Amino acid sequence: DTGVSQDPRHKITKRGQNVTFRCDPISEHNRLYWYRQTLGQGPEFLTYFQNEAQLEKSRLLSDRFSAERPKGSFSTLEIQRTEQGDSAMYLCASRQGSMNSPLHFGNGTRLTVT
């Protein structure tokens, strides 16, 4: 399977704990995106990498959120001191460099903060 993969699929954590999610994009895609989606809403942009460089962060991404893509391949998204409002589906997507190319999404990580 050469699609975008995310791990874990589900994560249940207690408020205040730290969590980390991983995304492996399609290998030839140099652009990687993180989105968050809550019930009844479309995916909301969080951050974007071109190769290893993080080029944009949404205002939605508070200081508790950090993302990395150290070697320009897989990426991690960490949430520190989780809050109940962080409960959502976290989606990773990748695409080729052309501005006309669509996103390819992974299955997502569903986070529940209790």
Next chain:
Amino acid sequence: RKEVEQDPGPFNVPEGATVAFNCTYSNSASQSFFWYRQDCRKEPKLLMSVYSSGNEDGRFTAQLNRASQYISLLIRDSKLSDSATYLCAVNAPTGGFKTIFGAGTRLFVKA
């Protein structure tokens, strides 16, 4: 105002019906346009790109009106399997062409 706005759902239609979804975007410099389909608790998947001249893929037709900043999706001869959420998406002209999504329109096709 949201950057991408869609018709509020849900749409409930019988099998065989024709249904149209509308979407507007606020940034006139937007470059690329898409419709994605999302099944319940699954990731979005590309349904079709939207081209200026309009394009068709089987029972699906997408139209773009740049002057009105309006995108549409027409589904003919609806099938039960078309039941899903349809997301309108626009590539912003800055920030690595990040894709901005509408909230989605839920479609229920009933027998």
